Amino acid sequence: MFICDKYAVFSCRDARPCVSTRKNNRTFLLLNVMAKFGNRYRIESNRMPGWDYAGNGYYFITLVIQNRECLLGKIKNGEVTLSDFGKIAKEELHKSFEIRQELFLDEFVMMPNHLHAIVIIDKSKVTNMLIETDVLHVETHGRASLRVEQSNQLLQNDLQTGFCRKPKSLSSFIAGYKSSVTTKVDDFIDLYDLSIVKYNRRNKFWQANYNDHVIRNEKEYWEIKNYIKNNPANWVEDKFYK
Numbered sequence: 001m002f003i004c005d006k007y008a009v010f011s012c013r014d015a016r017p018c019v020s021t022r023k024n025n026r027t028f029l030l031l032n033v034m035a036k037f038g039n040r041y042r043i044e045s046n047r048m049p050g051w052d053y054a055g056n057g058y059y060f061i062t063l064v065i066q067n068r069e070c071l072l073g074k075i076k077n078g079e080v081t082l083s084d085f086g087k088i089a090k091e092e093l094h095k096s097f098e099i100r101q102e103l104f105l106d107e108f109v110m111m112p113n114h115l116h117a118i119v120i121i122d123k124s125k126v127t128n129m130l131i132e133t134d135v136l137h138v139e140t141h142g143r144a145s146l147r148v149e150q151s152n153q154l155l156q157n158d159l160q161t162g163f164c165r166k167p168k169s170l171s172s173f174i175a176g177y178k179s180s181v182t183t184k185v186d187d188f189i190d191l192y193d194l195s196i197v198k199y200n201r202r203n204k205f206w207q208a209n210y211n212d213h214v215i216r217n218e219k220e221y222w223e224i225k226n227y228i229k230n231n232p233a234n235w236v237e238d239k240f241y242k
Helices: 020-036 084-099 148-161 170-191 218-230
Strands: 057-064 073-076 079-082 103-110 114-121 211-214
Touching: 057 170, 079 084, 079 103, 084 103, 084 114, 084 170, 103 218, 114 170, 114 218
Parallel strands: none
Antiparallel strands: 057 114, 057 211, 073 079, 103 114
């Protein structure tokens, strides 16, 4: 039996504090995912066929900087020192989970040119659902904060590719997060009058795609969690090392 109280797994570090009811619900959530796949460790593809990425589940995600440039910081003696851009990315990540009641941050690490995180979607305890409108007048963050022109750009990209993001889905969260980080980075460049080309569709801050993986069982969960924690110490062996 997977008992989160024993290991304090669901501490939601750097996100909203957990309460006992949430812990228990998330325990059953992971067990349900395990049961659905027969508690077997198997990787068939990056995007699981037939899986609802707006549904409850545990997801291991990786976002990478364009061209794998080390814009987020550096690593020395196994410790990450974030750059100004890295601090922005970390702050915006926290904000993403503060405003999204259906999302929880389990574990994460900011690396020099990418980030790893375990993201939990659990809609069972959501009581205050956000109303999404076509026109955004107030700038806050992510889903409810994209500037109007950025929202239109995301919509235009979806229309061109024929891809439609489900609200409160993993892809919707990531699109909002990446856009908010890019906006804040550009604001930082303007604020300090840096001699850096600002980021846009032709000069992307993030790689267009991202990697995601549905965590299917307890064994896989702990392997991924430990991998994230030890990632800085193993930087030179990392496939993103540059």
